[in-house]
Amino acid sequence: MAAASPSPSATRRDAAPDDDRPLVQIEEVVLRFGSKTVLDGISFTVDRGDRLVVMGQSGGGKSTLLRLVIGILKPTSGRVLFAGTDIARLSRRQLNAMRARLGMVYQYSALISSLNVRDNLALPLEELTEKSTAEIDELIRARLAAVDMSGSEDKMPSELSGGMRKRIGLARALMLEPELILYDEPSAGLDPVTSSVIDELIIDTSARTKSSAIIVTHEMESAFRIATRMVMLYQGKIIADDTPEKFRNSDNEVVAQFVSGSTQGPIGEAAHERT
Amino acid sequence: MVIGAIGHYVRTFLQTVSSLIWLLIDMVAEMGDHISRGRLPFRRSVFFEQGERAGLGSVPLVCMVSFFLGLTMALLTGYQLRTFGTERLVPGLITIAFWRELGPLMTGIILAARIGAAFTAELGTMTVSEEVEAIEAMGLGPLRFLVAPRLTALVLLMPALVVMSNLAALFGTYMICQISFNISGENFLDLVMDALILKDVVLGMAKSLLFGVIIGLIACYSGLTVKGGAAGVGNATTRSVVLTITTVIGVDTFLNMLQVNVLNN
Numbered sequence: 020m021a022a023a024s025p026s027p028s029a030t031r032r033d034a035a036p037d038d039d040r041p042l043v044q045i046e047e048v049v050l051r052f053g054s055k056t057v058l059d060g061i062s063f064t065v066d067r068g069d070r071l072v073v074m075g076q077s078g079g080g081k082s083t084l085l086r087l088v089i090g091i092l093k094p095t096s097g098r099v100l101f102a103g104t105d106i107a108r109l110s111r112r113q114l115n116a117m118r119a120r121l122g123m124v125y126q127y128s129a130l131i132s133s134l135n136v137r138d139n140l141a142l143p144l145e146e147l148t149e150k151s152t153a154e155i156d157e158l159i160r161a162r163l164a165a166v167d168m169s170g171s172e173d174k175m176p177s178e179l180s181g182g183m184r185k186r187i188g189l190a191r192a193l194m195l196e197p198e199l200i201l202y203d204e205p206s207a208g209l210d211p212v213t214s215s216v217i218d219e220l221i222i223d224t225s226a227r228t229k230s231s232a233i234i235v236t237h238e239m240e241s242a243f244r245i246a247t248r249m250v251m252l253y254q255g256k257i258i259a260d261d262t263p264e265k266f267r268n269s270d271n272e273v274v275a276q277f278v279s280g281s282t283q284g285p286i287g288e289a290a291h292e293r294t
Numbered sequence: 295m296v297i298g299a300i301g302h303y304v305r306t307f308l309q310t311v312s313s314l315i316w317l318l319i320d321m322v323a324e325m326g327d328h329i330s331r332g333r334l335p336f337r338r339s340v341f342f343e344q345g346e347r348a349g350l351g352s353v354p355l356v357c358m359v360s361f362f363l364g365l366t367m368a369l370l371t372g373y374q375l376r377t378f379g380t381e382r383l384v385p386g387l388i389t390i391a392f393w394r395e396l397g398p399l400m401t402g403i404i405l406a407a408r409i410g411a412a413f414t415a416e417l418g419t420m421t422v423s424e425e426v427e428a429i430e431a432m433g434l435g436p437l438r439f440l441v442a443p444r445l446t447a448l449v450l451l452m453p454a455l456v457v458m459s460n461l462a463a464l465f466g467t468y469m470i471c472q473i474s475f476n477i478s479g480e481n482f483l484d485l486v487m488d489a490l491i492l493k494d495v496v497l498g499m500a501k502s503l504l505f506g507v508i509i510g511l512i513a514c515y516s517g518l519t520v521k522g523g524a525a526g527v528g529n530a531t532t533r534s535v536v537l538t539i540t541t542v543i544g545v546d547t548f549l550n551m552l553q554v555n556v557l558n559n
């Protein structure tokens with residue numbers, strides 16, 4: 020384990036030997052459901068500290084992409100590497116250990132409906148760490164305060180609004196201080212103020228814990244606010260992978276149309292052709 | 295055409311069976327991972343919650359059905375046997391029938407309907423709302439966390455419920471023997487004890503454990519493989535109940551044939 024060079028990587032949170040490699044590498048990944056090709060040979064990397072925004076049409080395979088990264092789905096072909104290892108080759112135990120280093124914020128929150136907020140947040144800590152109840156409760160208080168949901172410990176998920184659930188889902192993903200957080204449309208369905216709060220929280224979290232993030236979003240404003248890099252998924256392929264500035268001024272027709280939200284352009288035409 | 299259809303059914307059947315076996319193997323593996331980290335395989339609270347629901351909650355229904363079944367059987371067989379003057383055989387007959395066969399079968403059918411449906415609906419709802427996936431994505435092992443406590447509770451409670459079913463049936467028989475056939479309490483007890491042999495008891499208990507595994511596995515599997523929202527949960531629940539009940543009856547018949555034809559007793 021002597022590979023930690025005196026490069027900037029040595030000062031990062033945990034200077035593992037694989038630190039110089041990108042945290043996530045997607046290599047030529049194809050994913051089919053039956054005869055339907057959802058992802059058609061995509062490649063990109065997420066470096067440590069990156070906040071990568073993934074954009075694309077509804078039904079374009081963005082949630083599917085996140086599921087590949089967390090190992091819920093296996094690619095039809097191609098490889099998904101986390102910290103340099105192909106996750107398809109991990110044993111069940113290794114895969115679960117890897118998942119503990121990841122946090123996922125679900126599009127529809129996916130809180131455990133039979134558990135109250137406190138128990139939902141405590142779940143990963145109780146099951147995977149040796150922390151005492153007092154430590155866990157302390158952590159939960161802090162996380163709830165961070166998402167502006169203090170005092171909601173005893174509420175059941177069904178008693179919360181969609182936006183509140185989303186914030187609890189976010190708090191849950193942060194409980195284990197993951198190295199990589201996957202956000203599936205974190206600000207969809209929230210009012211503009213809460214949405215900005217969530218954006219701030221995403222940026223804050225990644226800066227404070229030196230974690231990386233992959234964020235799927237449709238909201239252009241928050242995309243440009245959060246992103247250090249952006250990719251655009253279109254018809255199963257990555258058609259653009261760039262910095263936010265370059266993205267905003269892209270001459271790619273599809274990207275330009277998506278950024279401006281115009282009805283005129285290749286996206287609408289393609290949709291018409293398909294129907 | 296017919297052969298094609300049969301082929302299709304055989305294939306689906308084999309696929310389902312192998313999926314169930316894999317579910318069991320994966321569950322045990324996930325539990326092993328967790329135990330190797332010095333932890334209980336699943337939460338005690340979930341286990342007791344499920345046990346209370348599956349066990350305590352089923353006692354009234356199991357007892358009531360068995361009581362009336364025992365009573366009716368005693369009445370019907372008794373009147374037939376009386377024409378030969380052998381109504382004294384009734385207690386022994388019911389004893390053997392229930393300990394060896396009807397207790398596990400009735401309890402199995404009742405639990406398949408009651409608990410099988412509950413497991414499928416619950417896990418199905420969790421599946422469509424992505425809760426199961428979230429549990430998996432956290433690295434908690436959904437089979438260990440969700441299936442194991444349910445299955446264990448059900449399997450451990452089956453024998454206890456079968457004993458209750460048998461006792462309830464004998465109580466019904468006792469009442470009929472008192473009222474219609476003039477068999478005294480003491481006499482009744484002797485007749486029952488004479489008929490009750492260890493092998494039947496062991497066989498009945500073994501069957502009840504097996505039925506517990508079958509019901510739990512099919513119900514949980516049906517729940518975890520739900521597709522298509524709330525309607526999907528409804529369909530899966532209906533299908534799960536039908537499948538568990540027919541499987542329990544089918545396996546029971548198969549075991550009886552095996553016992554009679556191969557083992558000759």
Ligand SMILES: Nc1ncnc2c1ncn2[C@@H]1O[C@H](COP(=O)(O)OP(=O)(O)OP(=O)(O)O)[C@@H](O)[C@H]1O
Pocket residue numbers: 052057075076077078079080081082083084126
């Ligand atoms: N388990 C599955 N089985 C079959 N098809 C699936 C499955 N999951 C997703 N799909 C299909 O894959 C495509 C991509 O789905 P996905 O949920 O990844 O889209 P998305 O980009 O997240 O869309 P949205 O923005 O609406 O959430 C869809 O057409 C969907 O029907």
Ligand SMILES: [Mg+2]
Pocket residue numbers: 081082083126203
């Ligand atoms: Mg999605």
